[in-house]
Amino acid sequence: MNKTLLVIAVLLLLQGTAAAQSSQRPTTADLDYTYAELRFVDVDTNGGDGFKxxxxxxxxxxxxxxGSITDLDFNNNVDASILQIGGGYVWGYNTNFDLIATLQLVRTDVDSLGGSADDTGLALSAGTRGWLxxxxxxxASVNHVNLDNSDTFLEIAGDYHFTDQVAAGLSVEFAGDTDIFTVGARWFFN
Known part of the structure; x- marks a missing residue:
């Protein structure tokens, strides 16, 4: 009887340990997801640029x-502000890459000489992040934004990590007749 109780106790302990381990991020790519970034943004449509x-x-x-806030100025006296806030889920894919899915609320405000407009919608993203x-x-990710009009972007980006806390790099987004280029830096708080 005592042996049976001991075996049951050990099995329950092992099950609890396995459950505790599985509740932690399954990420195996050793990527840091706590960071702040500042990027210069260039939108090829109508000569827009600004910061994110x-x-x-x-x-x-x-x-x-x-989350992020982006402020853009266009050549034709149009200013745009974009606020995004949301959450995401990270899956550990292998020792070098994670798979990421995010959903964010998007708020846009556009001001021009003819007036102003605003809109609220959702942005859904699915992609991968890892060490080359x-x-x-x-x-790399596929990003779908649903505002007054919907658009889907393909994003490709790379960052060089100078230290564990500082990285800098480029990103490119392609969608229909709009291309967006960014250059900037990330500061990690690990």
Whole structure:
């Protein structure tokens, strides 16, 4: 009887240990998801450019919070502000790459000489992030934004990690007749 209770206790202990391990992020790519970034943004349509301030916060598991604010000026006296806030889920794919899905609320405000307009919608993204080389991170994703009109973007990006806390790089987004280029830096808080 005592042996049976001991075996049951050991099995329950092992099951609890396995459950505790599985509740932590299954990420195996050793990527940091708590960071702030500042990027210069160039939109090829109508000569728009500006800055994007964004960030992500790791909720100590597979869930992340993220958000950004982008301020753009266009050549034809049009200004646009974009606020995004939401969350995401990270799956560990292999030792070098994670798979990421995010959903964000998007708020846009556009001002021009003829007046102003605003809209609210959703942005859905699915992609991957990982290490191409020991200090070189790449990202690729499909991003769908549903505002007054819907659009789908393909994003490709890369960052070089100078240290564990600082990285800089480029990104390119393609969608229909609009291309968006960014250059900037990320500061990690690990």
């Amino acid at each position: 301030l964004g960030g992500s916060f790791d909720l100590n598991g597979p869930w992340i919070l993220l 080389a020991p200090q070189f991170e790449i990202r």
